Amino acid sequence: MKFRAPREVGLCLRGRHIKGRYTTVNRYNLHSTVCYERPWIVSHLYGSSNLFSHCNSAHVKGSPLSCFLNEQELQAVRSKRITFCSKFEERVKVVLKPVKESSVSATGQSATGESPSGVPTSVECGTEQRATQFLSLQRYHQLARHKHSYVYDFEITSIGQLSEYEPGELVNVYFHNGEALGVGLVNRKSNLVVRIIDRDVRKSINDHFFIIKLYESVKRRFHFLYKDVHLCNWMYSLRVRNGINLYCKMVSSTSDGLPGLVVYSLGKDLYIRYDNLCIQRFRGIVEQELEAMFSPQNMFCKRIVSKKEKRAQQGKEYTFEAIKGDHSDVHPSEAQPCDVQHCEHGLTFYNNMCDTTYVPFHVENKRDRLFLRSISNGENVLCVNGNVGEYIISCASVAEAASNSRDAPGVSILLSECAKNANYVDQNVKRNGCGQVMCLYREDILDELNNMLMNNLRFELIIFNIKSNIVFRSNSYTSLYGKRYAASFKGVHKHLVCLADLLQEGGLLFVTAELSARDYHQFLNIVKCVFERKKRTLSIVYENACSVEDSILCNDQTTWYLRSIGQIKVYPIGGKMDSPEFLKIELERVKSDYENELSVDHVMPKTQFDYACMLICSSDLKNIQLASSLLHELLLINYNRIDCLYQLAIAHMKLRDYKKAKNYLNALLKMDARNSNALALKSLLFDLISSDGLIGALLVALTACGIYLSFKSFKFF
The missing domain is CATH 3.40.50.150 (Vaccinia Virus protein VP39)
Incomplete structure (x- = not known):
């Protein structure tokens, strides 16, 4: 049986580049009426419109997202009633720990340690190493360059003072040197204590801030579907004519500047999910505005109730509510x-x-x-x-x-x-x-x-x-x-x-x-x-x-x-398996990077690790043996031992050297006894050993029978 060749899937739309905007067609991937938008970079996301700020923020670069709303839509926002207002002077001040300039070691890892998989080794090795007195230089750059919008509990000085505030309290976040990071929502009991929602600490946050975020999220979904999208006219058509059925994600949490809020439009129904306790403090504003925009027949809500926001209860940490409709x-x-x-x-x-x-x-x-x-x-x-x-x-x-x-x-x-x-x-x-x-x-x-x-x-x-x-x-x-x-x-x-x-x-x-x-x-x-x-x-x-x-x-x-x-x-x-084309291309790219660094006698450990991992994916035994030797060199300098041991175990399993693979897995489990990936790989290893053992025992038995029959026939003659 042969499958038909795949046709072009979906509806790919291309748009012209708009001068002064960061929203090019490369940042959108829309297929039919379902939005597959990529998460927008946070530096282009925060600091929405400055129309409702009561302070001078001329020194702050305005966000390009505010250009999604025209004057008519902004006027509709201004007409909304304000139920709360959080001003700069009234907010709590949160200060991060000082930056340790020597946090970057010679091997390219920070003091807190980050593995190539993105996991800090300080957390993997134990909680006793986690209580550091400094903020790593890498984390500082991630926050300062707006590549990360979360602050962990172990990065804040005097964190005990935040225990008296309810989840969702607005705070001003600063680096230890006095540099402003932004306005955030706090939840002391969560591992992620602060979620940044705006980069201008002097901005006054009120109902209009969240309404603008909702308007921009909805309008952004149709910005490249139609040339001129008038949100007010679209909302009127949706409410009065009621002939528009949409099936897509209207709000995508952090990607739309509302961390923890996810909204699906499912025809005439709305499905809202709150993934943290902070955003639930403003659920009244969100739900009232969504009902005014979409006029749904039914509204459903799933919100997290775990105070620590832990998601290891197979969904039982959430509760379900029917907000509207029966x-x-x-x-x-x-x-x-x-x-x-x-x-x-x-x-x-x-x-x-x-x-x-x-x-x-x-x-x-x-x-x-x-x-x-x-x-x-x-x-x-x-x-x-x-x-x-x-x-x-x-x-x-x-x-x-x-x-x-x-x-x-x-x-x-x-x-x-x-x-x-x-x-x-x-x-x-x-x-x-x-x-x-x-x-x-x-x-x-x-x-x-x-x-x-x-x-x-x-x-x-x-x-x-x-x-x-x-x-x-x-x-x-x-x-x-x-x-x-x-x-x-x-x-x-x-x-x-x-x-x-x-x-x-x-x-x-x-x-x-x-x-x-x-x-x-x-x-x-x-x-x-x-x-x-x-x-x-x-x-x-x-x-x-x-x-x-x-x-x-x-x-x-x-x-x-x-x-x-x-x-x-x-x-x-x-009998010999062919490697996929994409693997060959990726292997050549990583090999080129490795050889370029090798030519100047300075190979970064991460480059060598990436090259070894790509070699392991190959079906060529010579490549796998080369990967094993490269990973051994990394073990000698104590680079990322857990990941190196894991990759070495995979390499020797593919080489059918099960004894060494078992030794590497045992060494890994001594360092991290609850490593789920190592346990799963060990289970697979035992299956391979038992299968090969049965085949080997069968061959030995057949050989013994053959020798015995030959001996009997020779004795008979």
Whole structure:
């Protein structure tokens, strides 16, 4: 079976460069009516309009975002009632610790230590090293250059004085030398104590500040769709004519200058999510203005209630509220309370929003569904943990429409471990007329996959959502862009092994993963190890990153993504696996950087580490051996020992030197006994050892039998 060549997915719009603005077309990536905007750089984000500031801020560079609103829209903001006003003189003063100029060592690491994955080694090594008396020079540059908008608890002097203030209190933040950092929202109990919302400390913050942010967020979504967007006229059309249905993220937290606030427009409904306690202090202003702008029939809200804002409770740290609407006009057989309707490509999906432990539908994944529709051609499809059926129904609808693709459409099976989602899948299948889709609810997905394998079932397209198979532990680490939770990959490789056997030759495995960039690359290494073990070629033909959780804690596009990877696996012809083209290009680039530094006899440890990691991704054994020697050199100078040991273990596993790989993993676990990635890799290592052990024992037994039979036959003659 051969898939159709992927068509151009979505609607790509290009706009002319506007003089004096930072918003070029490269900063926008709009597909149809769903916004895939990249997070805007924070230096272009803060300090909105100065129209409502009661102080002289002429020395502060105005933000280019204020040009999104015209005079009519600004006049509409001025007419709004002011319920509070926070002036410069009334706000609390927060001072950061002094900068330690010698914090940058000769190896290129700061005193607090930052690994190439973005994790400070001080946090990984223990809390006793975390209580530093200085602010690292690197952190100072990140904050001063507006590349980071969060202040940690261990970076503030006299932090105990902030305990008397409620979450959401506005404060003025300064460096120790008196330089102003900006106005922020404080929550003493959180690891991220201060979130910067404006860079002008002398600005007065009132209701108009948050309303302007909301107006700019909405108008920015349509700035390149239409030449002249008059927000007031658009709001009037939306309220009166009520003929506009939008399905996109209207507010994207830090990317729009409102950290912790995420707003989805889902047709006639609004879904609001508050990801920190600070922004909830102003929820009355936000919800009232959103209702005035969109006039939704229903408004749903999910807000965090954990005082420390910890996200290791599988969604139980959130609570759900129905702010407006009761679905009284909907027939009970069609929808239940808190159901939200989503329409795309002529298909209709219903999903329930009240379940805080699981998010069954992602608007940002529309590009992925477009890609799958472009290659689907009536093949057999297996979907594992398929949410509410949006992926498999999108593929099945193409098979129904393409009557000339084959005589009869293939079989489509969805496996779900959530009973509520399985119920919604059955309802969505009936609504969209996809009779060939069959949903199976199973508590043990892995056992069902093994049953399919025993029955010799094969699929040409497998969609695997690994989110529900990843456990976020309660322990956390502090990265350059915020607080994260370590993801455990233990057991994921077992699902991948079964799926590799179920995949037909020449088929496609489509994987979606909600991971940080740090965990994503390590997960990709596990995927490669599994399929190299299966003697299958791994070629990534499609990769997409949706910023679904960047709104919680980060302001950079490289930190937290919903990654979607389309991977084609075919049996190799000559026995030697071919490297993907993108890997060759990236390897040449890193190799060039390494050789350039080597020519001047000064190779930076980070450059050598990156080069070694790229060599490990190669299937050439010589490259892997070279990577092992490079990593050994880094271990001798104590550079990033945890990551070096982890990469060395992967290298020796690919070299089939399992003894050394085990030694490296044991050394890593002695340093960090709860390292989830090392534990997952060790589990995979034991599977490889047991498999090779069985094969070796079988060969020894066959050899012994052969010798015995030869001896008996010789004795007989």
